[in-house]
Amino acid sequence: MNKLYIWAVVFAALMIVLTYLSVGTTEGGLNDDVVNQLAVAGAVALVVISVFVVVKYVRQMQVDTADGDLAEESWDGIGEYLNEVPKGWAILYILTMIWGMWYFTMGYPVNAYSQIGEYNEDVAAHDAKFAAEYKGITGNRLVEMGESVFLAECKVCHGISADGIDGKAANLNQRIEAVAVKHAIMNGANNFTTDFPGGMPPGLNYMFASEAELDELVNYVVAGMPADDTRGAELFAQGTCNGCHGDTGEGMPYAGPKINGYDIATVSSVLKDGKKGAIGTMPKFERLNAKQIEAVSAYITSLSK
Amino acid sequence: MFHWLEKNPFAFAVVVIVTIAFAGLVEIVPHFAQQARPVIGTTPYSTLELAGRHVYIKNSCNACHSQLVRPFKSETDRYGDYSLSGEYAYDRPFLWGSKRTGPDLMRVGNYRTTDWHENHMKDPASVVPGSIMPAYGWMFVNEADIDTSYAEQLTVAKFFGVPYNKPVPMKDGSTKIIKMGATVEEARAMALAEAKLITADMKNQDVKDAVENGKIPEIVAIIAYMNSLK
Secondary structure, eight states: OOHHHHHHHHHHHHHHHHHIIIIISSTTSTTTOHHHHHHHHHHHHHHHHHHHHHHHHHHHHHHOOOOSOBOSOOBTTBOOBOOOOOHHHHHHHHHHHHHHHHIIIIIHHHHOOOHHHHHHHHHHHHHHHHHHHTTTOOHHHHHHHHHHHIIIIIHHHHOTTSSHHHHTSOOTTSSOOHHHHHHHHHHOBOOOTTTOTTOBOSOGGGGSSSHHHHHHHHHHHHTTOOTTOHHHHHHHHHTTTHHHHOTTSOOBTTTBOOOSSOOHHHHHHHHHHOEESSSOEEOOOTTSOHHHHHHHHHHHHHHTO | OHHHHHHOHHHHHHHHHHHHHHHHHHHHHHHHHHHHSOOTTOOOOOHHHHHHHHHHHHTTGGGTOOOOOOSSHHHHHHHOSOOOGGGGTTOSSOOOOSOOSSOOOTTGGGTOOHHHHHHHHHOHHHHSTTOOOOOOGGGGTSBOOHHHHHHHHHHHHHHSOOOTTSEEEOTTSOEEEOOOOSSHHHHHHHHHHHHHHHHTTOOOHHHHHHHHTTOOBHHHHHHHHHHHOO
8 A cells, every 4th residue: 555545544544533622522522513513524525525635636646657749849858648628527618608698698787786777776666666556645645745845845946834025936725826817918928838738819908998907807817717707707808818718617528727726637737738827937847756746736726615 | 828927927917907997997088088078968058158257256256155056955956956076067157156255146046136136236135125235336337358358258168168159068959059259350249249138138228228329338247147057
């Protein structure tokens, strides 16, 4: 037997003994603890396998003789055999290439993290949750939701109490203000191009005999067109207002919006296109979803009731 | 061939460097070029808007207001779509800001209007109760520097190829031409014409009068800039 094998057995035995001495006799050591037993068994296996693998190759270096054809070139006298590629190595090499192709075409693109991807998932999840939670929301809950939307989006111009902050924006506690009615009659209006593509022509003040008559009509509209005011209704017809806004100011589809009060359609017309009038310019609010528009409309409608 | 390479280490090193450099170029350059291109719909600033941008920088608005919407739901709900790098193509320098004491202004033109800015700059707390933003009364008095703005336009058009007087593609497929004056007199006249459109929506009589007299107060320029942020 070669001396190398003896040294290998001695070395392995020494390592095992040292392992046992270091952990085997301590309290809670090998006798009691299955994890320690497994760890030591693993250590023993490692020692034995390592020692015998090393011995195998060292022995091979000692006794093997070279054979096979040499490649043409040599490097300072060191040649290279034209050996076959080892089979296991070749298979692993090809498998690695296949994995690489999968990874670059499928693995990475499909599974990779993307910030925008996470954002899109986040938005989709939120939208689904929102739709489920507020599906059948009506009545007071809708108004409450509308109030919170209002406080987030609208109060910056219309004020916390929706009074328009001293004329800086429209006072939403009433459908329409005198200055706005007059401005629309004199200058026309073409704000809600999506819902009322025709717009309102300017110069309708010429339908009234005097400034006083015009003021009378303005007051009638500002008051919300009360049914018992026959004089107002007369002037409303005289000014051909009823042609587009209807006899009672309920509005007509594609012709003119409701002007005797708020409803969901009226508010969403404003949110869709924005508005430019006597008081100032309001931007459009595309960022609100359909349910939020419904809610904020319900809230604004509730203010003037 | 490979045996030849193995025998010639210097040539081998050169070939390796060339190969890796080429692969890097092929991977990096098209991506970089795509990212650095202006997003469709991004237009250069007009003379008045650029003057407003100078007012914005001069008053350190960017110390409290950012111009960068991050891709989080809580941000896009407040400020609109998240920012893309190509949207800053004509910003020199970009005004991302480092801290939000006030809200982000990246897309403020979408949800605030001229008359609101007028009220807000005069007295922020009058429209936003509890606002800690100071009033910027001097903007209603000081004149905007149109000449410097025009000089910047000329410079960026010449050295960076910013497409003034050239069709710029818009999101709906159309094109838009942002005009730049051929002379400084023409640029002043164009800025004044744009200022008149802004003051038509304003209420402050002093500002209206100043513009009628051919002067452009800073407030008009900064409102033009704010309205251009979309």
